[in-house]
Amino acid sequence: MSTGETAVHVFIPRDSAALSAGAERVAQQLAQEARVRKAQVQIIRTGSRGMFWLEPLIEVETAQGRIAYGPVKDSDLRGLLDAGFLQGGAHALRLGPVEDMEFFKHQKRITFARCGAIDPLSFADYRAKGGMTGFEKSCTMKPEDIIAEITASGLRGRGGAGFPAGIKWKTVQETSAYQKYIVCNADEGDSGTFADRMLMEGDPLLLLEGMAIAGRATGATRGYVYIRSEYPHAVTTMQQAVALARREGLLGAHFDVQIRVGAGAYICGEETSLLESLEGRRGQVRAKPPLPAHHGLFGLPTVINNVLTLAAAPWILTHGGKAYADLGVGRSTGTMPFQLAGNIRCGGLFETPFGLSLRSLIEGFGQGAASGRPVRAVQIGGPLGAYFAASSFDTPLDYESIAAAGGMLGHGGIVVFDDSADMAKQARFAFEFCAIESCGKCTPCRIGSTRGVETLDKLLAGEARERNLALIGDLCEVMTDGSLCALGGLTPMPVMSALRAFPEDFNNAARQARGLNK
Amino acid sequence: MSSPDHAPDAQRERVMLLAGAARDEALAFAGCKGEHAARALASGLLPALHSLQAEFGCISAWMIEPLAGTFNISQAEVRGVVSFYHDFRNEPAGRRVLKICRAEACQAMGCETLITRLKERHALTPGETSADSKLTIEAVYCLGNCALGPAALLDGEPVGRLDPSRLDQLVQEVRR
Numbered sequence: 001m002s003t004g005e006t007a008v009h010v011f012i013p014r015d016s017a018a019l020s021a022g023a024e025r026v027a028q029q030l031a032q033e034a035r036v037r038k039a040q041v042q043i044i045r046t047g048s049r050g051m052f053w054l055e056p057l058i059e060v061e062t063a064q065g066r067i068a069y070g071p072v073k074d075s076d077l078r079g080l081l082d083a084g085f086l087q088g089g090a091h092a093l094r095l096g097p098v099e100d101m102e103f104f105k106h107q108k109r110i111t112f113a114r115c116g117a118i119d120p121l122s123f124a125d126y127r128a129k130g131g132m133t134g135f136e137k138s139c140t141m142k143p144e145d146i147i148a149e150i151t152a153s154g155l156r157g158r159g160g161a162g163f164p165a166g167i168k169w170k171t172v173q174e175t176s177a178y179q180k181y182i183v184c185n186a187d188e189g190d191s192g193t194f195a196d197r198m199l200m201e202g203d204p205l206l207l208l209e210g211m212a213i214a215g216r217a218t219g220a221t222r223g224y225v226y227i228r229s230e231y232p233h234a235v236t237t238m239q240q241a242v243a244l245a246r247r248e249g250l251l252g253a254h255f256d257v258q259i260r261v262g263a264g265a266y267i268c269g270e271e272t273s274l275l276e277s278l279e280g281r282r283g284q285v286r287a288k289p290p291l292p293a294h295h296g297l298f299g300l301p302t303v304i305n306n307v308l309t310l311a312a313a314p315w316i317l318t319h320g321g322k323a324y325a326d327l328g329v330g331r332s333t334g335t336m337p338f339q340l341a342g343n344i345r346c347g348g349l350f351e352t353p354f355g356l357s358l359r360s361l362i363e364g365f366g367q368g369a370a371s372g373r374p375v376r377a378v379q380i381g382g383p384l385g386a387y388f389a390a391s392s393f394d395t396p397l398d399y400e401s402i403a404a405a406g407g408m409l410g411h412g413g414i415v416v417f418d419d420s421a422d423m424a425k426q427a428r429f430a431f432e433f434c435a436i437e438s439c440g441k442c443t444p445c446r447i448g449s450t451r452g453v454e455t456l457d458k459l460l461a462g463e464a465r466e467r468n469l470a471l472i473g474d475l476c477e478v479m480t481d482g483s484l485c486a487l488g489g490l491t492p493m494p495v496m497s498a499l500r501a502f503p504e505d506f507n508n509a510a511r512q513a514r515g516l517n518k
Numbered sequence: 519m520s521s522p523d524h525a526p527d528a529q530r531e532r533v534m535l536l537a538g539a540a541r542d543e544a545l546a547f548a549g550c551k552g553e554h555a556a557r558a559l560a561s562g563l564l565p566a567l568h569s570l571q572a573e574f575g576c577i578s579a580w581m582i583e584p585l586a587g588t589f590n591i592s593q594a595e596v597r598g599v600v601s602f603y604h605d606f607r608n609e610p611a612g613r614r615v616l617k618i619c620r621a622e623a624c625q626a627m628g629c630e631t632l633i634t635r636l637k638e639r640h641a642l643t644p645g646e647t648s649a650d651s652k653l654t655i656e657a658v659y660c661l662g663n664c665a666l667g668p669a670a671l672l673d674g675e676p677v678g679r680l681d682p683s684r685l686d687q688l689v690q691e692v693r694r
Binding site: 016017019020021052053055178179188189190191192193194196197221222229230231232233234256258260261262263264265266277278279280281282283298299300339340341342343344347348370379383413415416417418421426429433436437439 | 544547548549550551553554555557558560561562563564565567568589591595598599602603604605606617619621622623624625626627658659660661662663664665666667669671674675676677678679
């Protein structure tokens with residue numbers, strides 16, 4: 001590797017998904033080959049562009065702009081160099097400019113505009129690509145005016161609940177206290193979601209900028225990012241970004257941030273449980289009220305927002321709340337980074353204004369199941385979200401439409417299953433997962449989840465069908481109405497939606513015919 | 519687990535040192551006072567447990583008492599925290615740790631086949647360590663690599679599109 005002035009810039013992601021596909025080996029092999037061939041190459045590590053089926057996707061800066069190649073294996077590099085890929089030469093893996101690719105060009109990248117394009121730990125690159133303008137603007141504004149922009153944008157909590165961010169911020173701003181906190185919920189535990197991870201690995205300074213803006217707006221001078229331990233690379237990148245942001249003055253005495261690492265408890269993604277965990281206790285849910293905005297961390301006023309909520313703030317400040325509100329549909333304003341996951345041919349992150357149909361994402365951009373078989377079901381919004389059959393794929397993707405269809409958008413994850421899926425097994429897993437991850441504080445969740453597994457097992461063993469079906473319905477009602485938080489309260493959603501949309505999978509004769517009862 | 523080259527007293531001192539540092543850092547950062555500071559005192563407990571596990575390999579029973587003293591909470595409370603979180607172990611893991619995702623997105627790609635294969639071909643079960651102490655298998659629920667499942671993490675390094683033959687190869691390499 002050389003850093004001479006004439007060196008060709010090659011961008012190779014260090015995102016976890018890209019690493020899982022061999023990006024590290026590709027970077028090493030390129031450096032070695034370049035040395036051998038005395039080619040002037042500067043390797044720049046980036047986040048991911050979010051087209052995971054093409055990872056490792058590498059880009060070369062050429063006279064015609066950035067040209068992408070992928071998926072590149074380390075064993076492809078000699079061939080690529082022979083084909084002149086450093087000048088954008090033709091090759092079977094050549095994809096052309098990322099911006100021209102079908103999956104990419106129909107997106108509206110606001111939050112993820114820089115992700116995959118820049119070195120996440122270069123402050124100069126961050127600034128050159130529009131970073132810091134939101135924070136700098138916020139420094140010239142009164143707290144009330146910052147909050148007015150956020151409120152005008154219609155931004156809603158991206159963690160799942162969809163609560164208006166402006167109201168949360170305003171409540172904290174209006175609560176007087178000598179110390180307030182901004183807590184970023186980066187405990188992204190829902191299967192099928194990876195947007196928070198991608199952002200923290202690909203554009204961590206954006207999150208810190210959003211938190212600093214929230215700090216200015218509410219009067220908070222301390223912030224925490226609570227990241228799950230399953231994301232070791234995101235933790236490292238965020239820690240480096242905090243050190244960098246302190247050196248560059250984004251963080252400092254006016255507002256500082258600490259990175260905290262979770263310890264493998266799904267429930268800590270629930271906001272009050274996360275606060276308990278930050279306080280060094282078991283991650284048990286707190287009853288609300290009092291709201292965290294009044295009595296949050298250590299009993300002091302606290303804004304607790306998801307990564308994507310906070311990361312939307314800089315754009316809103318730069319372009320104005322109205323510009324954000326002009327995107328999307330109805331009360332679902334702005335963009336949502338949808339995450340296509342599971343059995344999908346072209347899986348990845350697709351940021352778009354709300355309102356796109358499920359079908360265009362799954363069958364259009366996602367190109368159906370990875371197995372090549374028909375898509376049978378999708379689960380939207382993580383393990384607590386509903387299962388939908390192919391007949392519902394024309395539902396638009398926004399908070400209200402998904403709720404009207406009996407589901408929840410959650411954090412925007414869409415997990416695809418092909419026709420080999422056993423939906424009774426998925427319903428059983430929903431109960432099982434709830435039993436494993438329940439914090440134990442309330443009875444419907446702690447006991448109900450286990451009873452749910454047992455009752456489903458009886459049903460699938462062909463025992464007292466009608467009675468057990470009725471029992472599951474009753475149990476789900478109790479869990480929905482009687483649980484303290486979303487874990488117990490929403491576990492019925494995947495269970496009941498699977499029962500409604502795929503009744504044949506709960507029918508023993510039909511199961512036998514499909515060979516599911518082994 | 520005490521290692522032979524350290525006297526228990528020295529280990530205890532080391533625990534107090536690490537835990538005390540985590541406590542002081544957390545408290546200083548929290549910047550609060552009075553009743554709030556009393557609550558913030560224990561906020562260094564999770565960072566302390568992470569650093570202890572990184573150094574000692576697990577959270578041993580003998581650490582509970584110095585931890586309780588450091589954070590001014592009861593031993594029962596420390597035990598309660600340690601047992602609540604899946605990450606903290608009471609005995610060290612094997613030399614390598616393979617975390618396999620068993621959540622929905624990986625289920626859709628057949629992760630359960632991998633779990634069955636581990637059991638049948640390698641006599642390995644999630645939550646257990648191989649008899650030669652070379653490999654611990656853990657089930658996790660989501661690694662955030664849901665478009666390249668089945669996903670795994672080998673000593674913190676992500677592995678995507680894991681299939682049975684790749685899994686066999688991985689296990690053989692690790693246990694060699």
